[in-house]
Every structure is written in C-alpha cells, then in structure tokens.
Amino acid sequence: MDLIAETIAAIRPLDEAAMNAARAHQDRLTKPRGALGVLEELSVRLAGLAGACPPPMPEPAAVAIFAADHGVHAQGVTPWPQEVTGQMVANFLAGGAVVNAFARQTGADVRVIDIGVRTDLPAADGLIVRKAAHGTADLTREPAMTPGQVRAAVETGIEVARDLVAAGHRCLVTGDMGIANTTASAALIAAFTGRAPEEVTGYGTGVDEATHTRKVQVVRSALERAGLAGRTGGGVGSGSGERSGGSVGSGSGEPVGPLTVLAEVGGLEHAGIAGFVLGAAAARVPVVLDGVIAGAAALAAAALAPDVRGACVAGHRSAEPGHAAALSHLELRPLVDLELRLGEGTGALLALPLVQSAVRVLHEVATFDSAGVADKA
Numbered sequence: 001m002d003l004i005a006e007t008i009a010a011i012r013p014l015d016e017a018a019m020n021a022a023r024a025h026q027d028r029l030t031k032p033r034g035a036l037g038v039l040e041e042l043s044v045r046l047a048g049l050a051g052a053c054p055p056p057m058p059e060p061a062a063v064a065i066f067a068a069d070h071g072v073h074a075q076g077v078t079p080w081p082q083e084v085t086g087q088m089v090a091n092f093l094a095g096g097a098v099v100n101a102f103a104r105q106t107g108a109d110v111r112v113i114d115i116g117v118r119t120d121l122p123a124a125d126g127l128i129v130r131k132a133a134h135g136t137a138d139l140t141r142e143p144a145m146t147p148g149q150v151r152a153a154v155e156t157g158i159e160v161a162r163d164l165v166a167a168g169h170r171c172l173v174t175g176d177m178g179i180a181n182t183t184a185s186a187a188l189i190a191a192f193t194g195r196a197p198e199e200v201t202g203y204g205t206g207v208d209e210a211t212h213t214r215k216v217q218v219v220r221s222a223l224e225r226a227g228l229a230g231r232t233g234g235g236v237g238s239g240s241g242e243r244s245g246g247s248v249g250s251g252s253g254e255p256v257g258p259l260t261v262l263a264e265v266g267g268l269e270h271a272g273i274a275g276f277v278l279g280a281a282a283a284r285v286p287v288v289l290d291g292v293i294a295g296a297a298a299l300a301a302a303a304l305a306p307d308v309r310g311a312c313v314a315g316h317r318s319a320e321p322g323h324a325a326a327l328s329h330l331e332l333r334p335l336v337d338l339e340l341r342l343g344e345g346t347g348a349l350l351a352l353p354l355v356q357s358a359v360r361v362l363h364e365v366a367t368f369d370s371a372g373v374a375d376k377a
C-alpha cells in the first residue's frame with residue numbers, strides 16, 4: 001500500500017468507551033453539569049480520539065505553515081505580488097510575522113514547509129524544503145497540479161504530521177502562506193460543498209469590488225473547465241479512498257475523486273494541509289484548523305476519510321464566506337470568531353489555549369466526592 005492509502009486505512013472512528021468515560025467524568029466534576037458548554041463536548045471528543053480518559057494534554061503544539069505559489073495569480077485575483085509568499089516565509093523564519101507572535105504567546109513550535117514556493121529560499125532553522133512543484137499552473141487554463149504533484153504534496157503533509165508526532169508534539173496546528181490561495185480555496189469549497197462560486201468567494205487580503213467580481217468569475221470558469229461546476233447535493237464522502245468513495249459528482253459525468261479535485265483547482269499547500277490532517281487523524285492527535293485555506297483542505301481530507309473530522313478542531317471562523325460553508329459541511333463548530341482574515345495559522349493558535357483548557361479540566365478538576373462538595377439534590 002502507498003503512504004496515502006495506508007494513512008487513510010489507519011483512520012478510525014472515535015472510541016465510544018473513552019467518550020462515555022469522559023462524559024461520566026465531566027458529570028462528577030465540581031461544577032454544574034454541562035457548565036463548560038462546548039469545551040465539555042470538545043473534551044469528550046478528544047478522549048474519543050485518544051481512546052483514553054483523560055486524553056493526553058494537547059501539548060507541546062506545533063504549527064506547520066505550508067507555503068506555495070499559485071498560477072492563478074496571473075488572473076489578477078489579488079493585489080499582492082507573488083514574491084510576497086517567499087518574503088513572508090523569510091519573515092516566518094526570522095520570527096517576525098503575526099503567526100510567530102501568537103506561537104510565542106501560546107508556546108507552539110513553528111515549522112515552515114516550502115511545498116511549492118516558486119523561488120528557492122536559503123536554508124534556515126525551521127524550514128523544511130519539500131517542493132512538489134515550483135508553484136501551481138493556472139487553474140483557469142489547466143489542472144493546477146499533475147496527479148504526481150498532488151500525491152507528493154499530500155504525502156509530504158502526512159510525513160510532516162508523522163514527524164512532529166514522533167518528535168513528541170501532541171497537538172498539531174495548520175498554517176498556510178500563498179498569495180492568491182483564497183481563490184483556490186473558494187474553488188475547492190465550491191467543488192466539495194456544491195455551493196455557488198459567488199457564495200464562497202471572499203475578499204481575501206482585501207480586494208476591491210472589481211477584483212472580487214473577477215475572482216468569482218475565475219472560480220466559476222475553473223470549475224467549468226474541470227467539469228466540477230453545477231453539481232448538487234455534495235456531501236462528505238462515506239468511502240475511504242480516491243476510488244471507493246468521497247467523490248464529487250460532476251453533475252453529468254463520472255464522479256471525481258478528492259485527489260483529482262485538489263489537482264484540478266487546489267494549491268500545493270491545500271494538498272499538504274490535507275495530508276497533514278490525514279496524518280494527525282491517523283496518529284490520533286488533534287489538529288487545530290486555521291481559516292479558509294485549512295477549511296478547504298480539510299474538506300479534501302474528509303472526502304478521502306470521513307473519520308478525520310473526529311481529529312479536527314475548528315480553531316476559528318474567518319471572515320471569508322467560504323470558511324463558514326466549509327465548516328458547516330464538515331459539521332465543525334469554530335471555537336472563536338474574531339473576524340480574522342489573515343491565515344498563517346493565526347486563528348488556530350488563538351484557539352489553542354481553549355483546546356488545552358478543555359483537556360486540562362479532565363486532568364485537574366476535583367470531583368464532588370474527592371473535594372467533599374455536595375452534589376445538587
């Protein structure tokens with residue numbers, strides 16, 4: 001079996017016994033039942049993921065920032081020059097970006113994966129160079145990636161997750177950098193959810209109305225070119241592989257597998273993050289998803305292996321409309337909503353202390369019995 005198939009095969013549903021134990025334990029803790037709301041549900045889910053109550057503390061955490069360039073940049077979908085991708089990678093490595101500030105605040109390690117930046121970057125601590133291509137092709141004209149490139153990028157994501165877990169990390173956090181990647185994200189979200197391009201295409205870094213209109217048209221024509229337009233009734237696939245399930249109906253023709261959707265209209269960082277999510281789920285380690293890029297990638301991962309959703313924590317909901325569509329399709333509730341629209345992993349890192357707090361409760365809070373507190377009558 002190849003690495004992708006092997007990883008998909010290793011992804012299992014949540015452990016019901018551990019979840020029941022966590023629910024029962026929550027009910028014995030010195031607080032009114034249910035008082036921690038969404039954090040209780042999260043603690044139960046993470047117990048199910050680990051297959052143990054309490055689950056291990058989700059620390060140390062590492063944010064993996066997958067960086068790549070996009071051929072669709074040529075269509076004028078963003079005001080930023082493509083060089084900014086590589087320049088921001090240098091900024092991440094120098095510790096100067098918002099993601100670095102939030103990583104320091106939350107104690108997360110930072111890794112940057114050059115999975116497809118057009119230019120070559122000087123070697124640096126924390127930089128993992130695994131280019132599956134020097135940027136994607138223009139998705140309005142041809143598939144963004146070849147089948148070989150998309151597989152290589154997904155495999156890299158799996159390996160990055162596996163290596164971080166092997167190095168002792170117990171919580172993974174997604175990050176991204178790629179000028180124009182909100183366009184590819186919108187195309188992926190439309191393909192996987194069946195929503196219309198105008199519903200899921202946002203303003204990205206803050207484009208003007210004319211650019212936004214063009215961006216919607218670019219997404220529409222990419223979907224049409226790839227035969228992914230106009231499909232209805234999309235759903236997270238119930239199968240576990242490129243052939244056996246999780247396919248996207250194309251309306252008229254053959255169903256299209258998730259790797260093909262990624263190759264047609266995605267980005268190298270989307271493929272890398274999809275692999276990272278699969279790798280985390282296979283290792284039964286939680287993965288905190290950032291914004292719209294991670295949401296689009298998680299749709300691909302969930303179409304390959306629906307049970308990955310058990311490992312996914314939606315860190316936040318970004319201002320991009322496609323992100324809310326992706327989260328609702330994945331049935332994930334975002335932990336924070338601060339109208340962020342940055343990416344890099346910033347929203348996920350802000351949510352990290354919430355994830356850790358949810359699990360800490362199961363480890364540290366006294367029970368009514370142990371603390372001698374009277375339960376309600």
Ligand SMILES: Cc1cc2ncn([C@H]3O[C@H](COP(=O)(O)O)[C@@H](O)[C@H]3O)c2cc1C
Nearest residue numbers: 078176177178179180181182204205342343
């Ligand atoms: C200086 C700068 C830092 C960023 N950090 C993340 N992004 C974010 O914006 C980009 C996507 O937006 P669009 O599709 O509109 O180009 C991605 O690189 C994403 O990570 C940034 C963008 C810029 C300009």
Ligand SMILES: O=C(O)c1cccnc1
Nearest residue numbers: 204291292318341342343
């Ligand atoms: O919402 C996001 O995740 C986002 C928005 C704009 C640019 N990059 C990411």
